[in-house]
Amino acid sequence: MSLRYALLGLLAEQPASGYDLTQRFEQQLATIWPAKHPQIYGELSRLADAGSIEIDSEGPRGRKVYRITDAGRAEMRRWLTEEPVDHTMRIEPILRSLFYWLMEPDDLERHLEREAAYYREQAEVFKQVAAAKDRGDYGDAPHVKSMRITVEAGIRLYEALADWAEWAETASSGRSCEMPRVDAGEPFASRTDELLKGFGTD
Amino acid sequence: MSLRYALLGLLAEQPASGYDLTQRFEQQLATIWPAKHPQIYGELSRLADAGSIEIDSEGPRGRKVYRITDAGRAEMRRWLTEEPVDHTMRIEPILRSLFYWLMEPDDLERHLEREAAYYREQAEVFKQVAAAKDRGDYGDAPHVKSMRITVEAGIRLYEALADWAEWAETASSGRSCEMPRVDAGEPFASRTDELLKGFGTD
DNA sequence: TTACACATGTAACACGTTACATGATTTT
């Protein structure tokens, strides 16, 4: 369902064709919400059928530029304010870490080095974009400010993962176990018990 | 494809039934790799057909406990060392942030407060688990050490998101724009240009 | 004129969720 609103939101900025939107997903949204052209074209048709968008103009090579309608803008605002946020995350590299114990130490070390490098590079890319925005390269339109916030999430997320991968390298290379202590604070009642149970060796 | 290996990896720890595995996904993997029972049962059948797992024992109420086979263990190691990591991330809350400019300031502030609280709570839960592990509550089996690394990722990820949401609150509440400067460092050649282009106002 | 980028779409498949369906054992 999110792709639908992603398209609606992008079209709220300015009219665009399926091709334009595909480029934008590839170039700037690939890391937080990937989408390929077949899905985008399909969703655009459905949005047009629903009256949330309409054809703005047609160009050469069958190019169709869509524009958001008032109904579409209303639908987008409804989503933003009324639909509960979906916090689902599927992060394969973290899932993998659950099975590090099955890897040879050498393989694991190489793996973690590559992971750290990848995340660090991604963080750098986001930092570049942030710097460009802070320099004012893109003006100060409202949607540019939102993008700056999105980019900040990218920086922090990838930086956190890079740090984690580096930490994991030292944590798993040690003779047996030199995990840093985590300060515990007040115990949580409900979910923690379940989690603790779940995380046990049984 | 990842679910397949998640199941294989969990069965590498110890034999378990579809029901057991479903519990584990609900209780401890829900935040990093959610999976519901229909998918799990289906995948277990396929793994058994492929000879990666086999029935260890059958219990009351049709309970079927599976055990990993040597072929399954080999397949798991192949995945860990040879299959490229899938870095795809789909994080709806971050996608949403791209459209914050369409929200009323009051709605946005409430939204960000809730987001921050949610992430902070999740981070706390992971910290509790980490503390329990560091206390040695679960022993020091190899797979427990891996889990400790996984939990660390949870802590860092949710903490980063909580900090981000709090930062976004002040960043967007300001009269117009008081984004902190990001230090730029050396520019990246290839991907950054594309990204910068993509992130433009056009 | 040949190659490349533009531009859209369909079909088949893989992955994931929700709803439906069933029945056995244990606890209250």
Place this chain on the structure above:
DNA sequence: AAAATCATGTAACGTGTTACATGTGTAA
């Protein structure tokens, strides 16, 4: 005796990817 939990599965649907298919305009 009723309710809760254990335990497995199917069917329909929604979402996302890959491969296939087609044709136009522009630049080398």
